[in-house]
Amino acid sequence: MSLDGSTPHALSGETGEHHLGTSGIQHHLVPAHTTLRFQDLYRQQNNATIRLLNESGLLYTYNGRGAIWQLLLSLKNSTRKTVLIPAFHCPSMVFAAIDAGFSPAYYGIDDNLEIDHEDLLAKLDRHVAAVLTVNYFGFPADLECLKSACKDAGIMLIEDCAHSFYYANPLRLAGERGDAAVFSFRKTLPCGTGGGMRINNPSIHIDIPEARRPLSESLQNLKGLGEEVLANSRYEHLKRAYDRIEGIRTSFGKSAYEEPDKSATQGTSEYLSSYRFHKSHGITRIPWSTQQLLNRACLEDISKQRQANYRTASEIIQETSGLKVLFSQLPKHVVPWCFPVLMDSRSNIDHKLRVRGVPLFTHGETLHPSLLELATTEPDMVARARNISERILCFSIHQNLSESEVSAYCATVNSFNVASS
Numbered sequence: 474m475s476l477d478g479s480t481p482h483a484l485s486g487e488t489g490e491h492h493l494g495t496s497g498i499q500h501h502l503v504p505a506h507t508t509l510r511f512q513d514l515y516r517q518q519n520n521a522t523i524r525l526l527n528e529s530g531l532l533y534t535y536n537g538r539g540a541i542w543q544l545l546l547s548l549k550n551s552t553r554k555t556v557l558i559p560a561f562h563c564p565s566m567v568f569a570a571i572d573a574g575f576s577p578a579y580y581g582i583d584d585n586l587e588i589d590h591e592d593l594l595a596k597l598d599r600h601v602a603a604v605l606t607v608n609y610f611g612f613p614a615d616l617e618c619l620k621s622a623c624k625d626a627g628i629m630l631i632e633d634c635a636h637s638f639y640y641a642n643p644l645r646l647a648g649e650r651g652d653a654a655v656f657s658f659r660k661t662l663p664c665g666t667g668g669g670m671r672i673n674n675p676s677i678h679i680d681i682p683e684a685r686r687p688l689s690e691s692l693q694n695l696k697g698l699g700e701e702v703l704a705n706s707r708y709e710h711l712k713r714a715y716d717r718i719e720g721i722r723t724s725f726g727k728s729a730y731e732e733p734d735k736s737a738t739q740g741t742s743e744y745l746s747s748y749r750f751h752k753s754h755g756i757t758r759i760p761w762s763t764q765q766l767l768n769r770a771c772l773e774d775i776s777k778q779r780q781a782n783y784r785t786a787s788e789i790i791q792e793t794s795g796l797k798v799l800f801s802q803l804p805k806h807v808v809p810w811c812f813p814v815l816m817d818s819r820s821n822i823d824h825k826l827r828v829r830g831v832p833l834f835t836h837g838e839t840l841h842p843s844l845l846e847l848a849t850t851e852p853d854m855v856a857r858a859r860n861i862s863e864r865i866l867c868f869s870i871h872q873n874l875s876e877s878e879v880s881a882y883c884a885t886v887n888s889f890n891v892a893s894s
């Protein structure tokens with residue numbers, strides 16, 4: 474199994490990313506996530522990016538879940554053993570908390586993806602060691618009343634900024650509000666994997682991840698990145714030649730991509746298994762290639778393109794009785810991951826949009842089983858989380874897309890949406 478527990482370069486568990494296959498390059502779908510291009514490789518180091526990364530006390534980790542695990546592990550001597558997690562979540566957060574030795578408990582998230590503060594504040598008892606909040610899709614959660622409540626109760630407040638690690642206008646690292654923050658660079662940059670944490674409370678002590686990942690993993694990652702570059706290039710003959718070589722290689726020997734370790738997935742769906750935590754996520758350092766790509770990224774251009782694409786989607790996508798836009802306003806500092814909506818009957822519609830060329834993915838489609846076990850004791854909280862999980866759909870607005878491409882697919886969404894409502 475790969476270190477990040479998923480097929481290389483798939484944003485694990487999130488649909489719509491399968492434009493790169495294990496048997497070479499497939500060209501037919503617009504990538505739902507940003508992928509690597511030639512120009513990303515030969516760019517100079519970017520001074521503004523390096524300043525942002527150096528100034529803010531950022532510690533690098535192998536991935537976002539590794540950062541959550543490290544932060545919680547720093548509380549391992551605490552007698553408190555509960556971590557509060559939003560009911561609508563990425564299961565990787567829960568797996569990391571459990572592996573660090575904590576029991577997950579949940580608080581409500583409403584239909585607008587806002588924290589149910591009443592529920593959360595009522596749950597801040599003496600068993601709680603930490604609260605994880607999520608800035609869904611890059612939009613900052615309201616933490617105002619939480620900050621003092623957590624401080625007074627001696628609870629670590631972790632701002633999960635996995636969906637977007639920086640703000641624009643001016644450029645700065647996100648995650649300045651809690652005791653610490655968590656990042657996952659692959660949501661914003663085409664880098665395979667890579668995460669980080671920002672420590673705002675000096676009393677938090679972390680053992681910096683130092684282990685190197687196995688060479689086979691690094692080669693696999695580089696191969697994935699190379700395939701992305703090739704898929705984005707104009708050299709059709711190179712793509713065809715690569716596909717031919719890959720075809721021959723895979724017909725002869727074992728694929729470079731190992732089959733997932735089935736024993737580790739027992740009792741969970743294959744889908745959920747990609748979110749599982751492995752200790753290697755916590756102790757392995759960020760890949761060298763990710764660090765290089767990060768240092769060369771022009772965060773200013775990326776935020777401009779993402780924001781312009783978001784505004785285009787926001788202007789064109791029409792709300793109907795079956796489609797609700799989640800964030801109609803884009804604050805000028807937010808660098809969005811995607812354009813999220815709630816769509817009725819999503820599971821019947823998403824693949825139809827996908828085959829019509831709309832780049833999209835889902836998020837939180839599978840919730841951790843420990844949340845679902847609360848269906849009888851906290852039915853409202855679980856029902857609300859399931860409602861979001863079943864309806865959420867994320868339209869891509871990443872930097873490889875132009876505004877005209879976004880306009881074109883939004884028109885497709887509208888025609889489909891109006892026809893089916």
Ligand SMILES: Cc1ncc(COP(=O)(O)O)c(C=O)c1O
Nearest residue numbers: 536537538563565607633635657
């Ligand atoms: C809110 C949230 N936190 C943490 C993570 C974990 O990040 P990574 O996949 O880099 O481990 C994710 C992954 O999607 C996420 O959505």
